Every structure is written in C-alpha cells, then in structure tokens.
Amino acid sequence: MIRAAHTMAHALLCSCLLFGVKTWAVTIIVNPSVTISSASQNAVRAMFAMKLLQWPDGQPVRVFVLPDDNPLHRTFCKEALDIYPYQLRQTWDRQIYSGTGQAPTEVGSEEEMLKKVASTPGALGYVRKVKPGDRVRTLSVSNPVRTFSAE
Amino acid sequence: MNRTYIKILVVALALAGHEMNANADSLPEGVQVHGFASQAVISTDHNNFFGNTENKASLDFTELGANISWRLNPSLQLSAQAVSRRAGETDNGSPRIDYATADYTIHASENTRFGLYLGKIKNPYGLYNETRDVAFTRPSILLPQSIYLDRIRNFVLSAPGMAVYGESVLPIGNLSYQFGVTRPDTSDRETEGTFLGKDRPGKLKSDAFYIGRILLEPGNGHFKLALTGVSMRAHYQPGAPDALLAGNIHFDAWVLSGQYNAENWVFTSEYAQNHINAQNFGAFLLNRAATGSSYYVQGTYRLTPRWSALARYDVTYRDNNDKDGQAFSALIGVPAYSRFAKDLTAGLSYELSNNWLLRGEFHHVDGTAWLPYSDNPNPAATSRHWNMWLFQAAYRF
Structure with a gap:
C-alpha cells in the first residue's frame, strides 16, 4: 500500500517534470493597469533587462527589483528568467554607463515591492506570494518548455 | 581652464547624484x-x-565619472557622462565628455528591437570596451592590455558620429548588433606614439572610423560569442619644423570574443588581429605595413558571494612576421622586446557591498609592447622582464 502510494507519488512527480508544470517559489506581479495576464519568458526577461520598455498597449513598463544579494531576487532570476543575478547586473551596468539604457528601481523589501507595484501604473515586480487584498495582479509566464501557473 | 575646479564639480555632481539616487523619488520621472x-x-x-x-x-591612477539619463518616452533616451581620468603621464585628469547620446528606438517588440544612436557614442569593441572606465564592469584592475590597449583607448573608446543597433531573439539565442561611423580624435601623444613611433610636431587626424559588432548569446547569455570589426583612415598634418611629410595611416582590426558564464565560473577568451599601414611619411618614417595579433585566456571564480579570484594569460605581438622584434630592432634601433608582451596575471576581488569593491592583482610581464610611451620616454632605459602590483578601491552608484 505504502509502496503503491510511493510509486504513484513518484509517477506524479515525473509527469510534472515531463509536462513542465511547476509552481515556483516566486510570483510575478503587475499593477492593475496592466491589461495582459500572461507573457512569454523572452518578453519578461527583456522587460527586467530594461530593454523592452512598454506593454503591448503602449503603456511604459516600470520595473522594481530587490537588491542583488536578496535570496528572493536570486530565486527569481534563476527560476523565472533562467539567468544568474550577476548577468542581469552586467546588462544594467552596460546600459547605465554607456548611455544606452537605464537601471530598474531597487526596493528594500517585499512589502515595499507590493506597495510600489500597487501604486505605480505599468509597474512590474515579484514577490513570494500574493495574499487576498493585495492590490496587484499576477502575470503568468509561458514558454515552450515550462508553463507557470501562479495559483 | 581651471582643472581642479572642474574636478571638484565632477565630484560634487557625483555626490549630489548619489544623494538623489538614494532617494530616487526626488528625481523627475524618467531621470536617473x-x-x-x-x-x-x-x-x-x-x-x-x-x-x-x-x-x-604611485597613486597616479584615478577614475571618476558621473552621468545623467532622461527617458522621455519608450522610444527616446538622452544621456551624457563626464569622466576625469588620471593615469600617470598618459592621462592628466582633465574632465571630458565621455558620451552625449540620443538613443532613438525605431521598433521594439518582445522578439525584435532596433534603433539609432546619435551624438558622441561609445564603441562596442570586444566584450569590455563600452564601460572600460568603470572598475565594477571589468574583471580586473587593468583590462588585458593586448586587446584593450590603454595607449590607444582614446580613439577606440567613444567619438562623435552615429550608429544603428538592434537585437533579435532567434531559436539559437539572442543576436544583437551595432554598426557605427564616427570621427575620433587621434592627435593625442599615445595614439601618435603607436602609429608614428613617438609624439610628433604635427597632428594625426582621423578621416573616418567604422566599427561593427555582432554578438550571439546562446542559452540566455550563458554563452557569448562576438565578432568585432574596425577600420580607420587617418592623415597627418605636419607641424612647422617637421621631419615627416603628410602621410596616411590605415588601421584595421577584428576581434573574436567568447565567454562562458556559469553560476560561479566565468571563462573568457578573445583573439584579435590588427593591420597598420603607414604610407608617404617620407625618408624619416619609411612606408611600412605590419599585422599584429593578440589573445588572452581568463578565468574568474567566485570563492564566496563576496570573494572572487582571477587568472589570466595575455599575449600580444606587434608584427606576426617578426614576433621576437629582432628585425624591427635592427631597422629602428628600439629594443626588440618592445614588439611583444606576455603577461601572466593573478588577482583577487572583495565586494564590500553592492557599491564598494576592493581589488589586488599581480602581473608578471615579459616584453614592453603595451608599456605607455609617456611614462617611459627613453625606450633604451626599459627592462624586458618586469613585475607589477596593483591595489584598487572602487565605488559606484
């Protein structure tokens, strides 16, 4: 019985990996003014790299991030963007010190992140989990390999 | 111009900027x-x-810079940066405009972007050139001098002109490109020294400088592969008493760059070839053409989140047909070892915070090919084998 349950759990885990359905430890959030509810990983990566600067409806994107050494920022970079935090920093540095772009706004904590994203039109950020009553919406990320559902 | 005064201004702007940035709400929307x-x-x-x-x-190596950028809307950004750099006799710290660029994005979607840079623009040469004065963006205190020769930095760094740029998401990875035409200043002592043997009474003036770089980043930038091409034409305006005639310089170079980014490892290598052709300078600078080559291999390893170590081997030959410099030495009379350099470097970095960085590094060098002329005016007084220690504290905001 226990063995059967174990096998079933194992099969379930395998199928999850196989079909690429996975719940991340991070949720991408946007200001309610943002009209889309999902975007490709390429688009999200380009927005956090400060290269894609407007939403499909033309509204400017306002990006908020936690500090480079924040554990949630590290998780976010690796899981949601599939890059290392230092690569994102290199991209911003190249832009701000060569006149070809800007850096995102850094916030000190998840609470501040929620507050800023809720109050800034076009805002994009991330937190661990959205609670009922938070005045933000979640953005799901789709790519050919993985499908992200924000619960 | 009172240099000290302008330097104080740069520092004041930097400090004021830091204050404003720490409290970003005080800056107007879109300004950084x-x-x-x-x-x-x-x-x-x-x-x-x-x-x-x-x-x-010696404390004669100082870098200072401050910039302001204004994102007017998603398709237009205006930016400018002032830099003051002291580097022994090669750079005296007088402030200059490093770039003053209008960036106009013609098209941007999630998979394709392209646009124009206008004004004084930074050149994308290899992997490190665009931000080479910002210590945080370099792997070491000195960039590999074979390819990022600080002696000719002025005309490679930035210049007035225009460029087209773009980026495309391909199945194999991100492809980005930039092609530009500029007119750089080539009349400084170090550039003249490189092309004309020493600082001359007249002026070396550039006619046009073409630069292009294609960068492919497979695997979300875990790999980087770049090819840079450069071509410059310059002519010489002789001074009042001058041994040289009004000759021409053709300079062409290309760089192949590769990088692998792992979580704790970064492995980088670049290979470059350059061709210098000097013609019609008369009896005191005979027509000559030489193809030189350079390469380095470099590994950095993050020991802890704050400590990282670097090792590099960096080689340059001024003339592939005369790698040991004997033929050039017999002809011109300068030491043969001024035609090559092999530099073994080891370094250690400590990031105190996201804004502060401390570095130390050691160079063991055979040859003087990239030794600055201005710091060593008498080539005969130089030594072939030499060692160098550097320590640096760096700050950014």
Whole structure:
C-alpha cells in the first residue's frame, strides 16, 4: 500500500517534470493597469533587462527589483528568467554607463515591492506570494518548455 | 581652464547624484543619475606604468565619472557622462565628455528591437570596451592590455558620429548588433606614439572610423560569442619644423570574443588581429605595413558571494612576421622586446557591498609592447622582464 502510494507519488512527480508544470517559489506581479495576464519568458526577461520598455498597449513598463544579494531576487532570476543575478547586473551596468539604457528601481523589501507595484501604473515586480487584498495582479509566464501557473 | 575646479564639480555632481539616487523619488520621472570612482596604488620593479612606479608606490591612477539619463518616452533616451581620468603621464585628469547620446528606438517588440544612436557614442569593441572606465564592469584592475590597449583607448573608446543597433531573439539565442561611423580624435601623444613611433610636431587626424559588432548569446547569455570589426583612415598634418611629410595611416582590426558564464565560473577568451599601414611619411618614417595579433585566456571564480579570484594569460605581438622584434630592432634601433608582451596575471576581488569593491592583482610581464610611451620616454632605459602590483578601491552608484 505504502509502496503503491510511493510509486504513484513518484509517477506524479515525473509527469510534472515531463509536462513542465511547476509552481515556483516566486510570483510575478503587475499593477492593475496592466491589461495582459500572461507573457512569454523572452518578453519578461527583456522587460527586467530594461530593454523592452512598454506593454503591448503602449503603456511604459516600470520595473522594481530587490537588491542583488536578496535570496528572493536570486530565486527569481534563476527560476523565472533562467539567468544568474550577476548577468542581469552586467546588462544594467552596460546600459547605465554607456548611455544606452537605464537601471530598474531597487526596493528594500517585499512589502515595499507590493506597495510600489500597487501604486505605480505599468509597474512590474515579484514577490513570494500574493495574499487576498493585495492590490496587484499576477502575470503568468509561458514558454515552450515550462508553463507557470501562479495559483 | 581651471582643472581642479572642474574636478571638484565632477565630484560634487557625483555626490549630489548619489544623494538623489538614494532617494530616487526626488528625481523627475524618467531621470536617473549614476556615477563611479576608483583609486589605485601601483608599484613596479622595473619600468613605469601610470606614473613613477619603479620601486615606488604611485597613486597616479584615478577614475571618476558621473552621468545623467532622461527617458522621455519608450522610444527616446538622452544621456551624457563626464569622466576625469588620471593615469600617470598618459592621462592628466582633465574632465571630458565621455558620451552625449540620443538613443532613438525605431521598433521594439518582445522578439525584435532596433534603433539609432546619435551624438558622441561609445564603441562596442570586444566584450569590455563600452564601460572600460568603470572598475565594477571589468574583471580586473587593468583590462588585458593586448586587446584593450590603454595607449590607444582614446580613439577606440567613444567619438562623435552615429550608429544603428538592434537585437533579435532567434531559436539559437539572442543576436544583437551595432554598426557605427564616427570621427575620433587621434592627435593625442599615445595614439601618435603607436602609429608614428613617438609624439610628433604635427597632428594625426582621423578621416573616418567604422566599427561593427555582432554578438550571439546562446542559452540566455550563458554563452557569448562576438565578432568585432574596425577600420580607420587617418592623415597627418605636419607641424612647422617637421621631419615627416603628410602621410596616411590605415588601421584595421577584428576581434573574436567568447565567454562562458556559469553560476560561479566565468571563462573568457578573445583573439584579435590588427593591420597598420603607414604610407608617404617620407625618408624619416619609411612606408611600412605590419599585422599584429593578440589573445588572452581568463578565468574568474567566485570563492564566496563576496570573494572572487582571477587568472589570466595575455599575449600580444606587434608584427606576426617578426614576433621576437629582432628585425624591427635592427631597422629602428628600439629594443626588440618592445614588439611583444606576455603577461601572466593573478588577482583577487572583495565586494564590500553592492557599491564598494576592493581589488589586488599581480602581473608578471615579459616584453614592453603595451608599456605607455609617456611614462617611459627613453625606450633604451626599459627592462624586458618586469613585475607589477596593483591595489584598487572602487565605488559606484
């Protein structure tokens, strides 16, 4: 019985990996003014790299991030963007010190992140989990390999 | 122009910018201010590098910069940066406009972007050139001198002109490109020294400088592969008493760059070839053409989140047909070892915070091909084998 349950759990885990359905430890959030509810990983990566600067409806994107050494920022970079935090920093540095772009706004904590994203039109950020009553919406990320559902 | 006064201004702007940035709400919407500063201590056992360093400790290497950018809307950004750099006799710290660029994005979607840069623009040469004065963006205190020769930095760094740029998401990875035409200043002592043997009474003036780079980043930038091409035409305006005639310089170069980014490892290598052709300078600078080559291999390893170590081997030959420099030496009379350099470097970095960085590094060098002329005016007084220690504290915001 226990063995059967174990096998079933194992099969379930395998199928999850196989079909690429996975719940991340991070949720991408946007200001309610943002009209889309999902975007490709390429688009999200380009927005956090400060290269894609407007939403499909033309509204400017306002990006908020936690500090480079924040554990949630590290998780976010690796899981949601599939890059290392230092690569994102290199991209911003190249832009701000060569006149070809800007850096995102850094916030000190998840609470501040929620507050800023809720109050800034076009805002994009991330937190661990959205609670009922938070005045933000979640953005799901789709790519050919993985499908992200924000619960 | 009162240099000290302007320097105080740069520092004041940097500090003011830092204050504003720490409290970003006080800046108008779309405006950002950033800056950087560094101070190094350099010492050598022979030869001078960025100051009087032979058996002394020199503080003559300082970098200061501040910039402001204004994102007017998603398709237009205006930016400018002022830099003051002291580097021994090669750079005296007088502030200059590093770039003043209008960036106009013609098209941007999630998979394709392209646009124009206009004004004084930064050149994308290899992997490190665009931000080479910002210590945080370099892997070491000195960039590999074979490819990022600080002696000719002025005309490679930035210049007035225009460029087209773009980026495309391909199945194999991100492809980005930039092609530009500029007219750089080539009349400084170090550039004339490189092309004309020494600082000359007249002026070396550029006619046009073409530069292009294609960068492919497979695997979300875990791999980087780049090819840069450069071509410059310049002519010489002789001075009042001048041994040289009004000759021409053709300079062409290409760089192949590769990088692998792992979580804790970064492995980088670049290979470059350059061709210098000097013609019609008369009897005192005979027509000559030489193809030189350079390469380095470099590994950095993050020991802890704050500590990282670097090792690099960096080689340059001024003339592939005369790698040991004997033929050139017999003809011109300068030491043969001034035609090559092999540099073994080891370094250690400590990031105090996201804004502060401390570095130390050691160079063991055979040859003087990239030794600054201005710090070593008498080639016969240089030594072939030399060692150099550098320490640097750097700040950015």
